Every structure is written in C-alpha cells, then in structure tokens.
Amino acid sequence: MTESRIPLSLVDLVSVRGVGCTGVTQMAIEVLKKLTDEPDRITESVHFLRRELSGYASLWHLERALASGAPAATLEAFGDRLELDARTAIETAHALLRERPGGFVTAPSSSLTRRVLAALGVDAANVVGSTGLCGADAVGPTDILNIVSTRELARRLPTVVVTTPDRLVPGGVFETLGSPLFERIPLSMFEAVVIGGDVLTPAEAGARAAALAAAHPA
Structure with a gap:
C-alpha cells in the first residue's frame, strides 16, 4: 500500500x-x-x-x-x-432516561451521547449530575473500549452506555483494538448498555459480543 x-x-x-x-x-x-x-x-x-x-x-x-x-x-x-441504528439507540436511551432527575454527566467525544442529550432537551452535560452517559468505541465480552475518562465517570456515577450493534466484537478482535486515547473499562462497572433498540444488562451485552466469535472468528 x-x-x-x-x-x-x-x-x-x-x-x-x-x-x-x-x-x-x-x-x-x-x-x-x-x-x-x-x-x-x-x-x-x-x-x-x-x-x-x-x-x-x-x-x-x-x-x-x-x-x-x-x-x-x-x-x-x-x-x-x-x-x-444510531437513531434507534437515541430513541431507546431517551425512553430510558427521560424521567431521570438530577442531570447527566457525559464522557467526551461521543456524537451519540450529544444527540441523546439533545433529545432529552439538555444543551450540554452538567458538571454535576446523578447519571453518567457514555458511548463505546467497542464492546467486547467483558469490557468496553472508550475514551480516557470513561472509567472515572463509571466509578463515580451510575453510568449508561449508549451505542450501536457495530461496536460489538468477539474477544479476539476486541484485544486487537485500542490506542492511547482509549481505555478498557469492565462492563460490570456500568448500570446498563443501550445497543440499538435494546436495553441490556452488562452481562447481556458481553454475551452478545462473545456470541459473535462463532460467526466472525478473528
């Protein structure tokens, strides 16, 4: 090349x-x-x-x-x-979060989370809030990959991941992904994972990623 x-x-x-x-x-x-x-x-x-x-x-x-x-x-x-898938994820997240009190704090860089905030009628994430919101650049069987600062957000607040099915990858692929801008965060640190039209537990999201190994070997 x-x-x-x-x-x-x-x-x-x-x-x-x-x-x-x-x-x-x-x-x-x-x-x-x-x-x-x-x-x-x-x-x-x-x-x-x-x-x-x-x-x-x-x-x-x-x-x-x-x-x-x-x-x-x-x-x-x-x-x-x-x-x-992005529009569906935004609609699903809106339905899940629209009654949440106390505002939202987001990890930076996700276009999806900004669109969720707009759907919720929030111009920008609050510095102080009761719910964390982040995207995911990849979702593997046990962890997500996302911008540095996501782990701290998930540690501090109940945090919902909003993402799309194209972020799900089997474990062998997940291990090849990354850069200095990203960090791996255990799925178990999150409250829920919105993937397209589904609200999943972290374990369910991880299982979906793991299931891709049979159809898409690394």
Whole structure:
C-alpha cells in the first residue's frame, strides 16, 4: 500500500476529534463512495483507517462487509444501517432516561451521547449530575473500549452506555483494538448498555459480543 493512494480527506479523518466512532465512520463511508470504481483503492483505504484508527470497532465490521465484493451497495447499506441504528439507540436511551432527575454527566467525544442529550432537551452535560452517559468505541465480552475518562465517570456515577450493534466484537478482535486515547473499562462497572433498540444488562451485552466469535472468528 502506498500512502499516496489514500484520499487526503480520509487521511484527515485520523485527526478528527469530537464526533466519535459513528461520526468518523459515516464520514469515511462518504469518501469511500467516490472510489467504488476502484475496489483495490477502497481496500487499501480501509486498511489504512483500520491501522490509524485502531480503536474503532465499526471499521472492523465495515472491512468485513466490503469483502463481499460489492462496494457501492455495501457502503450504501452500511451507512444507512449505521444511521438507523444510531437513531434507534437515541430513541431507546431517551425512553430510558427521560424521567431521570438530577442531570447527566457525559464522557467526551461521543456524537451519540450529544444527540441523546439533545433529545432529552439538555444543551450540554452538567458538571454535576446523578447519571453518567457514555458511548463505546467497542464492546467486547467483558469490557468496553472508550475514551480516557470513561472509567472515572463509571466509578463515580451510575453510568449508561449508549451505542450501536457495530461496536460489538468477539474477544479476539476486541484485544486487537485500542490506542492511547482509549481505555478498557469492565462492563460490570456500568448500570446498563443501550445497543440499538435494546436495553441490556452488562452481562447481556458481553454475551452478545462473545456470541459473535462463532460467526466472525478473528
């Protein structure tokens, strides 16, 4: 792979902050759609993103989906599903949290948590609150991977994870993900995990991730 074959707009995504895994993956898909007549270049570009953004589980799922050999249809379907799953997770989290008193404190960077706060009618997370709220860049059988500061939030407050099915990965894959910006936090530290339309216990979320090992060996 030569770096010169990677579109500059994809290279720029490596330094994007504040939009989380969902936002970065959506932006990457829009760039990749312009390369559908160059499948080899798409493959190289996704390899590049997987290497440089090594904490994002969505990119692992995208890479596997693109192995079907139908890049245009795959990218369109993956992007549509990502947005639908995000909207569903926001609606589910809103229903779970709308009666919670005392305000919310969030871990930074998740576009999903900002959209949840907007749905709840909260302009910004309070410095002081009674419920923690965070996203997840990956969910494995026993831990989540998310931005540094998430562990402290979960230690301090009952914290709900809001995420989408593309963050679930089997244990072997989870162990390959990470970067200095992320930390691993035991699922047991969280109150609940919203994945798309489901509110799961931490153990249930971990079991879903573990079950992927049979269908998607590392």
